[in-house]
Amino acid sequence: MTVTPARAEKLSFTPAYYYATAAVAVHKDNTSISNPEADLDGKRVGVCDGCTYESYLRGTLELPGQGVIPSVVQNPLVVTYGTDSEAIDELARGDGVRLDAVISALPTLEEAIDHGAPIRVAGAPLYTEELAVAILKDSPLDSTSLVQRVSQIIQELHADGTLTSLSDKWYGTDLTVVKGPAGK
Numbered sequence: 001m002t003v004t005p006a007r008a009e010k011l012s013f014t015p016a017y018y019y020a021t022a023a024v025a026v027h028k029d030n031t032s033i034s035n036p037e038a039d040l041d042g043k044r045v046g047v048c049d050g051c052t053y054e055s056y057l058r059g060t061l062e063l064p065g066q067g068v069i070p071s072v073v074q075n076p077l078v079v080t081y082g083t084d085s086e087a088i089d090e091l092a093r094g095d096g097v098r099l100d101a102v103i104s105a106l107p108t109l110e111e112a113i114d115h116g117a118p119i120r121v122a123g124a125p126l127y128t129e130e131l132a133v134a135i136l137k138d139s140p141l142d143s144t145s146l147v148q149r150v151s152q153i154i155q156e157l158h159a160d161g162t163l164t165s166l167s168d169k170w171y172g173t174d175l176t177v178v179k180g181p182a183g184k
Helices: 052-058 084-092 106-114 143-159 162-171
Strands: 011-013 018-027 044-048 077-081 101-105 119-121 127-131 134-136
Touching (some): 011 143, 018 084, 018 106, 044 052, 044 084, 052 077, 052 101, 077 084, 084 101, 084 106, 084 119, 101 106, 106 119, 143 162
Parallel strands (some): 044 077, 044 101
16 A cells, blocks of 8 residues: 555554656557656546545545655646556546546556556656555554564565566566655
């Protein structure tokens, strides 16, 4: 789960185990959107409901160490879906049929493209967020010791290269280190 100050009020987080870069995708036939900052004003942008991409578009995304991340997209028509995949499927129906663009994690968009989705990434990445294991603070379990143990395991997996190896294997790149613009 992406670490945010609002989520940290109810959840305890381990150290980050990987970093996700948010990006914009449009239908492959779209020729009018190449720069999200200039070209998405007033457009229908699909995102997962309640996720950081929605918060970003609404101008309320706050990330640790980065503060509030201002959206480069002015006046978007935010369309929410249960998952990123649903939004990508809607975009794949055709240019402007249901959506003009989607925001998701760059690896998610790249995987959809690799599996034949007729979409393309448009413009530079928007921001980078850290993902960590989240554990409910008022859990009936001893959440403090559970967070400490899971944190230790994640640190060991970072130190011995296991997380990097898994990331390279499944994503073809190392997502365990920050890449791209942070806080842009």
